Amino acid sequence: MKFLADLHIHSRYSLATSKNTDVESLCISARKKGITVLGTGDFTHPAWFGELKEKLVRAKDGLYKPNKSISGKIEKFIPESCEGIIRFIPTAEICNIYKKGGRTRKIHSIILLPDLSLAEKLNRRLRKIGKTESDGRPIFTFDVVNLLEMVFDITDRAMFIPAHIWTPWYSLFGSRSGFDSMEECFGDFSKYIFAAETGLSSDPDMCRRFSGLDGVTLISNSDAHSPMKIGREANIFNTSVCYDSIILAIKKGCPEEFAGTVEYYPEEGKYYADGHRNCRQSLLPEETDRCGGVCPVCRKQITIGVLHRIQALSDKAKKKETTQKYLKTIPLLEILSEIFQLNPGSKKLLLWYNKLLEQFGPELDILNFTGIGEIRNSGVPLLAEAIERMRKNEVTITPGFDGKYGTIEIFKKEEIAGMKLMLNRLSGI
Incomplete structure (x- = not known):
């Protein structure tokens, strides 16, 4: 197996x-x-x-x-x-x-x-x-x-x-x-x-x-x-x-x-x-x-x-x-953090994280194997797009150095800004 x-x-x-x-x-x-x-x-x-x-x-x-x-x-x-x-x-x-x-x-x-x-x-x-x-x-x-x-x-x-x-x-x-x-x-x-x-x-x-x-x-x-x-x-x-x-x-x-x-x-x-x-x-x-x-x-x-x-x-x-x-x-919480512009450890993100697991199964399955079409029905704007870009290596990275982790950006700031009202409403779950 x-x-x-x-x-x-x-x-x-x-x-x-x-x-x-x-x-x-x-x-x-x-x-x-x-x-x-x-x-x-x-x-x-x-x-x-x-x-x-x-x-x-x-x-x-x-x-x-x-x-x-x-x-x-x-x-x-x-x-x-x-x-x-x-x-x-x-x-x-x-x-x-x-x-x-x-x-x-x-x-x-x-x-x-x-x-x-x-x-x-x-x-x-x-x-x-x-x-x-x-x-x-x-x-x-x-x-x-x-x-x-x-x-x-x-x-x-x-x-x-x-x-x-x-x-x-x-x-x-x-x-x-x-x-x-x-x-x-x-x-x-x-x-x-x-x-x-x-x-x-x-x-x-x-x-x-x-x-x-x-x-x-x-x-x-x-x-x-x-x-x-x-x-x-x-x-x-x-x-x-x-x-x-x-x-x-x-x-x-x-x-x-x-x-x-x-x-x-x-x-x-x-x-x-x-x-x-x-x-x-x-x-x-x-x-x-x-x-x-x-x-x-x-x-x-x-x-x-x-x-x-x-x-x-x-x-x-x-x-x-x-x-x-x-x-x-990219860890799912990091992706959600970028989409919602919230700390990865925030309670609101953890609620969304667990909701996605209930909907689709384990995190690594979602990131690697779940169909993009299915993910579009997740209720999280930009999530399917984020995972598709991750799978295609279409991300921008500032490298880590001397003990400091690097940072990954999947979206341009204007892409997130365009969804801000909907994301703010969703982050209130």
Whole structure:
């Protein structure tokens, strides 16, 4: 069966995350988004791990599902049109900070395990050599290769995935603390790396300009720090809903089983362009080169973004069109926010959001698959036009840089102004 999986999220125990994140809210949001398989995130954190053991039970397919008490509690918060199952895979993200090749390296990695008992075994080992209770994404000061060895020593069914591989800080190829190749980081253990996470600021076509990723499956996940961010990126599988089938599909990377990804517009990612946020300087790679890599205002070092870093490592003459299919999306609340000119978190927008889910089903279905003709009957002026433009990439983007998200505009201001009276009336629901 075809389904969506988001394998990299965080609990409320990670830094800079929503304190309202619990198993219940994750289940509700996943169903509303149309996500079938969700990573648990943060299984290394003792309190979160305890909550996972308490609230999840083993399903017949071998994955985890919410227990009966949780399942009964959440149904009243989910529209009937968003029917479906929700399954969990034990996942965690770990940070390694260490010296190698004369430089400080900061690498984030995603770990997938087939069951919570193996996660508990890994947790016991990690607690002997560092702290796991202070952050859901724990930091260790040993080589990431040693972490990989530790994980596969526990089970050869694990999957070890470099996270958001182009982010300037804390990533495999990051401009500030990363490496120039998989082999430089992992050496002979590179053969155990079957997948890499693109991150919000790149897409598969950008990544395929670098031959160092040939033969590696490019996956995409939300890295959500709150339930509403789930599914902003995700993976499309066409397999049975079970751990081994998912892992095998990633390893093989064939489109019949790993059917593609749902992508953020990379320009909207907060590290797409170069820049210096404090001075409000956003630069394209050629502009950074002309400035000698320093801010034209204060002369401090520019943060080299994902686009520039990919260009620097690119060894292919031109952007290679990947055979991997992917869908670029804009979160539905962001679209509604532009139409109604309201904050994405406003109660009025949330009312419209839920009304649309009741009418058409999960968010990712609306954005990618629901017919434009059907959406014209939604009662929201410009919504069908907005989604059609999104699907055709007919949008205007101000790129993100140095930790600041980019902005997307679907409409010109006069288009919104022409509908202002009707929109004001509708926003009063």
